Amino acid sequence: MSWAAHDLEPYAIQRHFGVKVAFVPLVIGSYSPDILSKWFVYGINVLGAEIRADDPVQFHRGWPGVGFTHSLGYGMLIAGLIWLIFGSRIWAWSFLLGHWAHALTDAGDTIGTMLFFPFTTETFGLGAWAYAGQYGRLVDAGAYFSGLGFVWDGVFLVYGLLSWRMFKREYFHEVIVKADPRFWGWMGRWLPETALLALYRASFFYGATRWIAWIIWAHVVHDFPLDLSWGGPGWIDAAYD
Numbered sequence: 001m002s003w004a005a006h007d008l009e010p011y012a013i014q015r016h017f018g019v020k021v022a023f024v025p026l027v028i029g030s031y032s033p034d035i036l037s038k039w040f041v042y043g044i045n046v047l048g049a050e051i052r053a054d055d056p057v058q059f060h061r062g063w064p065g066v067g068f069t070h071s072l073g074y075g076m077l078i079a080g081l082i083w084l085i086f087g088s089r090i091w092a093w094s095f096l097l098g099h100w101a102h103a104l105t106d107a108g109d110t111i112g113t114m115l116f117f118p119f120t121t122e123t124f125g126l127g128a129w130a131y132a133g134q135y136g137r138l139v140d141a142g143a144y145f146s147g148l149g150f151v152w153d154g155v156f157l158v159y160g161l162l163s164w165r166m167f168k169r170e171y172f173h174e175v176i177v178k179a180d181p182r183f184w185g186w187m188g189r190w191l192p193e194t195a196l197l198a199l200y201r202a203s204f205f206y207g208a209t210r211w212i213a214w215i216i217w218a219h220v221v222h223d224f225p226l227d228l229s230w231g232g233p234g235w236i237d238a239a240y241d
Contacts, residue, residue, distance in 0.1 A: 001038075001060075001133055002105050003144055003214060006030045007207025008156035009101045014176075015163050022094040022180035025082065027203050029098025032078065033069040033106070042137040056134045057239045061111045063121045070106055070113035075099035090180065108152060110231055110238045123241045127231045128152070130238035139236070142224040145214050146233040153211050160204055167204070172197055 010026045041060045043052025053059035061067040068074050075096050083092035107113045112125020129149035132140040144150060165171055177184045187196055218224045227233035 001034075001109060001131065001140070001144075002102075002149065002153060003141065004150075004153040004207040004211040005105050005156055006034075006102050007203045007210070008153065008160055009105065010098055011160050011163070011166065011204050012156055013097055013101060015159075015166050017097075019175055019179040020090070020093075021097060022088075022090045022183065023176050023200065024180065024183055025091045025094040026098040029075070029079075029095035029100075030102050032095070032099055033074075033102050037066045037069065041133045042140070057111060057131070060133060061106075061113060061123060061131075061241075063114065063117065067114045067121075067123070068117045070103045070115070071117035072100060072103060072115050073117060073119075075103065088182070105152070109149065110240050112241060125241070127240075130232060130236050131240075132236050132238060134239055135236070141214050142218050142222065143233055143236040143238075145218040146224045146226050146235075148228055148230070148232065150211065150215065151228065153207075157208055157211055160208070167201055169193075169197060172200055176200055 007030075010023065010030050014021055014023050014026060037060065040051070040053050041056045043050050043056075045051075053065075055065075058067075059065040061070065078099065079092040079096040082095055083089060086092075103113050103115060107115065107124055108126045108128045109131040110125060110127045110129070111131040112123035112127075114121055115124050116122075129147040129152070130143050132143040135143075160166075166175070184196060187199070191199070219226065225233060225235055227235065231238065
């Protein structure tokens with residue numbers, strides 16, 4: 001799983017496609033595979049009772065479970081519904097790009113994703129960084145930010161910083177609003193321009209600050225050993241399919 005790439009990837013995609021994609025459904029698509037399930041992987045405590053999946057790995061990426069949300073077909077299904085309900089091809093296409101970016105990025109860990117569900121429940125993964133969600137949020141964070149996962153997130157952070165002009169007010173009007181006047185026009189009825197610009201920048205700011213904060217937490221506040229070997233860090237017993 002990824003900790004910051006899903007916040008940052010939409011900006012790289014939008015930068016590449018320009019007015020051919022609508023930014024908001026792109027971001028929603030990037031968040032969509034985990035939007036209703038991630039809390040159940042890590043678990044939450046309610047009045048002293050822990051609510052958590054019995055098998056977090058299978059629940060998150062397998063079948064039975066919600067692993068189908070990381071499949072290419074699921075992205076196509078939801079994109080089709082968006083097109084049918086809202087009549088917007090660009091919204092559907094943008095959602096699909098964001099969703100596929102999430103599914104393919106998560107295929108980088110040791111579990112991988114069921115990309116071709118329902119035709120097969122086999123997961124496909126590169127095994128570049130350790131999947132450690134079964135140990136809880138904090139251990140997973142320590143493992144992720146000690147292996148190649150945080151490096152992958154950093155690629156998108158650096159790309160965004162090098163493309164800093166896309167965060168300017170002029171770019172927002174000339175590209176973002178132009179690509180999706182329907183959404184931004186509607187939001188403009190309720191919010192001032194400064195708030196709309198902040199909304200556009202929010203996901204990148206959130207991803208960047210979270211990436212930095214978790215690195216500090218893992219390697220300054222705590223002392224998780226850094227290990228950039230393939231499939232690492234080696235000190236964690238990573239989950240494999």
